[in-house]
Amino acid sequence: MAALVETKPRAIDIGALVEPDRVHRSLYTDPAIFDLEMQRIWGRAWIFIGHESQVAEPGQYYSTMIGRQSVLLTRDADRRVHVLFNRCAHKGAQLVGDRCGKAKELRCAYHGWRFDLDGGLLGIPLEQGYDGTRFDRTSPEANLAPVPRVASYRGFVFASLSADGPDLQNWLGGVASSIDNMVDRAPEHELEIAGGVMRYEHDCNWKFFIENLNDMMHPMVVHQSSSLTARLIAKKELDPAAPTPAAIEIISPFTESYAFFDEMGLHCFDNGHSYSGGKTSIHAKYSDIPEYNALMEKAYGKERFAEIMSVNRHNTVFYPSATIKGAIQTMRVVKPVAVDRTVIESWTFRLKGAPEELLRRSILYCNLINSSANLVGPDDQESYRRQQVGLETQGLDWIAMHRDFGRDEDLGGGHTYAKGSSDLSFRNQWRAWKRYMIEGAR
Numbered sequence: 001m002a003a004l005v006e007t008k009p010r011a012i013d014i015g016a017l018v019e020p021d022r023v024h025r026s027l028y029t030d031p032a033i034f035d036l037e038m039q040r041i042w043g044r045a046w047i048f049i050g051h052e053s054q055v056a057e058p059g060q061y062y063s064t065m066i067g068r069q070s071v072l073l074t075r076d077a078d079r080r081v082h083v084l085f086n087r088c089a090h091k092g093a094q095l096v097g098d099r100c101g102k103a104k105e106l107r108c109a110y111h112g113w114r115f116d117l118d119g120g121l122l123g124i125p126l127e128q129g130y131d132g133t134r135f136d137r138t139s140p141e142a143n144l145a146p147v148p149r150v151a152s153y154r155g156f157v158f159a160s161l162s163a164d165g166p167d168l169q170n171w172l173g174g175v176a177s178s179i180d181n182m183v184d185r186a187p188e189h190e191l192e193i194a195g196g197v198m199r200y201e202h203d204c205n206w207k208f209f210i211e212n213l214n215d216m217m218h219p220m221v222v223h224q225s226s227s228l229t230a231r232l233i234a235k236k237e238l239d240p241a242a243p244t245p246a247a248i249e250i251i252s253p254f255t256e257s258y259a260f261f262d263e264m265g266l267h268c269f270d271n272g273h274s275y276s277g278g279k280t281s282i283h284a285k286y287s288d289i290p291e292y293n294a295l296m297e298k299a300y301g302k303e304r305f306a307e308i309m310s311v312n313r314h315n316t317v318f319y320p321s322a323t324i325k326g327a328i329q330t331m332r333v334v335k336p337v338a339v340d341r342t343v344i345e346s347w348t349f350r351l352k353g354a355p356e357e358l359l360r361r362s363i364l365y366c367n368l369i370n371s372s373a374n375l376v377g378p379d380d381q382e383s384y385r386r387q388q389v390g391l392e393t394q395g396l397d398w399i400a401m402h403r404d405f406g407r408d409e410d411l412g413g414g415h416t417y418a419k420g421s422s423d424l425s426f427r428n429q430w431r432a433w434k435r436y437m438i439e440g441a442r
Helices: 031-040 168-184 206-212 224-237 246-255 258-264 290-300 302-309 356-370 376-391 424-439
Strands: 022-024 047-051 060-066 069-075 081-085 100-102 121-123 149-153 156-160 191-193 198-202 266-269 274-278 312-318 322-325 330-338 341-351 398-400 409-412 415-418
Touching: 031 330, 031 424, 047 060, 047 069, 047 191, 081 149, 081 156, 149 168, 168 266, 168 274, 168 312, 168 322, 198 356, 198 376, 206 330, 206 341, 206 376, 206 424, 224 246, 224 376, 246 356, 258 274, 266 424, 274 424, 290 302, 290 356, 330 356, 341 356, 356 376, 415 424
Parallel strands: none
Antiparallel strands: 022 398, 047 156, 060 069, 060 100, 069 081, 149 156, 191 341, 198 341, 266 274, 266 415, 274 312, 312 322, 322 330, 330 341, 409 415
8 A cells, every 4th residue: 555645735925926906817716725815814804793683682693604614603691792613612513503593502412512602511411421530611621612803893793713913993994984874874873684694606716706896897897788778678668757666776877887986986995995985876866765864863963864874885895704785784795615616695784763665675675686586696696707717717817907006095094095997996905815815824
């Protein structure tokens, strides 16, 4: 029998693969680079876990992933929120197999070890069998292991597998204001997850999705079959004097002009974060809901209500794991599976105290735009698939990010601005990617 020969991992020169205005195609196609990303980016950055409303009551839990790590979001009897590794402290069996639920305690399905919702050990069958052994039920090793860092910003829970790094609010920087605006749109100053989730697998690298969110050069091309068709049919078939149907209001702006998307603008921040829009976006011309306006004026006063609604952003990216649309109260969460497979989750929020009409519009938006079985989403998914296939095909090795290179406006404090058609958001994400990947090797 031949002796086993141990091979060393292939050395990858990360610094040589990312230049200020271009990146190497292998960053989307090489499984070894994907493995490093799981360690150095998804293993170190703040990753979105869930919303506190998903564990609104003591005993509730929600199962999710940080990269390749299975974790649980829980709320204990004292109403504290925890993020725990989903792994029994005994022989390591996955503790919770379903997505969510409510229980008085967490019980391992293999040997019956029982844990509290804060991870503390409650009991072991025939525990006397451990008398006189090295087992110590007071040791932290007898409990479910907590994820090293957990923090919540206005109900949005993030966690990091690394014990070191900036606190959550400093890490969010300028995009924390997008969460603020989304929450402030609720008359009762709170959000809650409404209903379930749309979860779809994409045949592409996770970075294609996250880059596309603030790419202002694709909508009027990619979405011609959905948005442009809707515009043409509406013009032909609908009475111009009648109210515009909500579906048309939602779909039509995706094929606005280049000038429109340029005017929206791009705002980028340290750590790869960004948002597009600000004073205007594709959500800016939705019909008023008088009942909602009255409730907001009562809650905030006219001046503050006008200030809240004057913020109109498109996508806000919390790099690398999540994006929100505050104006329409939806969120998408990124779950990398393999170098060419990514799961995207779409969630809808209810503005507490707001009329149900707002929630119905948010659900309609999510179904029309984010669903794989509807109109706009499949346009993007086909684009991601084609990029993945294309970059695995021999040809040019470099991907250009040249548009408006060197023309960015530095607004200070890690905040950079450019017109909407700029490649700034790509360059900004890749700067963060390179920093995470190089620093994580030390």
